[in-house]
Amino acid sequence: MKHSKTLLKTLALSAALAGAAGAFSQTPAAVQVRDAWVRQSVPGQSGTGAFMKLTAPAGARLVGVSTPAAGVAEVHEMKMDGDTMRMRAVPGLDLPAGKTVELKPGGYHLMLMDLKQPLAKGASVPVTLRFEDAKGQSSTLELKLPVGAPAGGAAAPAHNHKH
Template sequence: MNTPFPLRHVAACILMAGAGSAFAHVTLPPGGASAGSEYEAAFRVGHACKDAKSTTGITVRLPKGFAFSDAQARKGWTLDVQKPAGDSAGEVRWTAESAQTALPGSERAEFVVRGKLPATPGVLWFKVLQTCDTGSADWAQIPAGGNSTEGLESPAARLDVLAPGVAAVDVRDAWIRASVPGQSGTGAFMKLNAPSGTRLVGATTPAAGVAEVHEMKMEGDTMRMRAAGAIELPARQTVELKPGGYHLMLMDLKKALANGSTVPLTLQFEDAKGQKSTKELDVPVLAGSAAPAGGEHKH
């Protein structure tokens, strides 16, 4: 499949991809969205401007290619939508009606705009002006080359518009527990966040004959493991696959998985409309001391 985005990422690179926006005050959830889809852009405000106590206004300048449909009102704030002009597809502005309804610097909030994404994969940059009780911050810097925001002091909010079939899911901290010769199975763990929501329904890997979504759960006094079928990933909520809970079970291992090696892993997803997508990873193999609790493996 031709796409401007690499489909396979080493887990360390996944972590680095978000590093450029770690200090940005206004961002979109990582993970991207499918080309041509209806998208709910939830701009996250982490804290107030420098030396300010509260955020009093947020203005989102919509990029060309984003077809605006509506915006979510906020209690105690006025909402104003400006029509497209020049290089902008329009503006959406929220303004606090009083100091009491302004967003305190110690609190986080989402400002939501809805619209349809272009049919062509690529990157959309949303420039956001944050006004505060003291001063303002214009999150509008766009990389001169490439798509990394690393090194930018005031980066615009980035949205990866993904090719059809590429899962709009952010994957963090993925790892597979190392195995020894003769061991038939092991677990894969990670943190998943789907900006628009979806379900993890399965996985494949050349390292194992079978890869299934499993769950460890107490039944009476016994910890049992069973196939879970699918895991719901609610929109913009992190779901962790971890030892002792939901995880990916890799069975019928083709060979021992050595500590420090990497394993190709393809995650399979299906959204509420039945659209299927995948995410390809290269996952590091680590020696884990905190193994999932033992117990009967029951399907």
């Protein structure tokens, strides 16, 4: 009886390890997120931005974002066009292997539009990032981002943007 219990435990552990190894080999390398935050909004404001630093050890591409806090969430680029600041959605953002890509005010960022309610400083916002690796394998990363710039963070003022 003791031998059969040991055998069952060994088989169960082997099956669990085999399953874990299979799942691990199919999952793209994890993208690291640092210094993430969402700009607070005020009543009547329909959109805001989310910012962070992303590092993909093996390289990846940020291909989408979603949040229950907004009707629309997109990866955006902001840049100067002559003397006008323009913002537009981009289909994806490359994350070169081992290099940190910063999503920041005035550059690439996540745009949260059609906000369901104002986002107050100190609250948190659930955000799901979608990535693809070089082989086209998809992965997601679920985050809870604090509302309000981190201490010492660059909280650039909101601008009126042309889409």
